Amino acid sequence: MEIASGKGFNTLYLAQQQHHAFTGVDITPIHVDIAQRKAKQKDLANAQFQQGDFHSLDFATGQFDCAFEVESICHALDMKRALESIHRVLKPEADFILFNCFKKRHADLTPDEATATQLIEKSMSVNRFAPLDEFLETAEATGFEVVEIKDLSEATMPNLLRFENLARWFFQFAIAGKFIRFLLPEYLAQNAIASLLMPIASHDNILGYYRIVLKRQ
Ligand SMILES: C[S@@+](CC[C@H](N)C(=O)[O-])C[C@H]1O[C@@H](n2cnc3c(N)ncnc32)[C@H](O)[C@@H]1O
DSSP: OEESOTTSHHHHHHHHHOOSOEEEEESOHHHHHHHHHHHHHTTOTTEEEEEOOTTSOOSOTTOEEEEEEESOGGGOSSHHHHHHHHHHHEEEEEEEEEEEEEESOOTTOOHHHHHHHHHHHHHTTOSOOOBHHHHHHHHHHHTEEEEEEEEOHHHHHHHHHHHHHHHHHHHHTGGGHHHHHHHSOHHHHHTHHHHHHHHHHHHTTSEEEEEEEEEEO
């Protein structure tokens, strides 16, 4: 199961490679429609998508062999409830694999660093990036074992710098911004502030990008 599958990019890719049955769940109906349409176009009968909130997943207890999420659990409004909901629908010993951004530092931020972090969160419609330690504690308290934590921040830097360059270009032409919006990918116009600040936040060890593997106990 993909938690918050968006327009289906990851699940559709995997369903093309593997014969397993995949289920994507996302809260945004238009995303679910797009993912379903793409699955049909690609003739992928092993990929299905449905609308749902990962805080209260509407599936049977112990239904899934594995769950994963990509840049989505950071949108949780209540991380404990989200983890409990995911834990419930997984089989015992099943893995929950996450690719996401977490706070590396948070208690010792300068006022500018704290403002930059909040601007990134707002720009990405994230309520709050969870501090990594706090997230892992919550996962363990929910009944997951932490199997792997891999810091991928350095590997993401080339992409972050590419987005930063585009964002600089966007702000330099701010007067013509309304026009430029139509030329740029929609996500970049929406995320221009985050694009500008993310490389600094990553370089200064404020935010980190991780692959985390949790095992349901
Ligand atoms: C940044 S997108 C990532 C989509 C997908 N994981 C990908 O990598 O293409 C975040 C997704 O999380 C979804 N989302 C946010 N809150 C959610 C929730 N409470 N339950 C389910 N989906 C949620 C949004 O609708 C959006 O599609």
